[in-house]
């Protein structure tokens with residue numbers, strides 16, 4: 001038996017479904033081939049893991065505990081949602097208030113800056129100063 005045949009027969013071998021001659025051939029190959037032997041050990045471990053998973057017994061008290069936990073959670077959620085239901089409109093109102101007044105404030109400061117803007121002649125003067133390399137005179141004095 002070569003490695004490919006061994007790996008093709010591995011699951012049947014582990015399930016005990018091979019005929020005695022094939023079973024013996026398989027055991028001989030696994031005894032002589034470290035690669036297939038390692039593979040068979042991993043496969044056997046995986047199968048046992050699945051078998052243990054399948055045979056885990058159902059715990060009737062687990063369901064009761066889960067239900068109790070869920071009902072506690074849902075009661076807490078109801079309290080929370082009642083509180084949130086009252087607070088949410090208030091919070092939204094406060095947020096809208098803050099946003100509107102921030103906007104008004106920004107708008108006013110923009111108007112204020114615009115009123116401080118120098119006229120066109122003054123701008124030309126500063127531009128010509130910059131062109132002549134006299135940067136100090138155009139720097140803000142405030």
Ligand SMILES: [Zn+2]
Nearest residue numbers: 003006033036
């Ligand atoms: Zn092999």
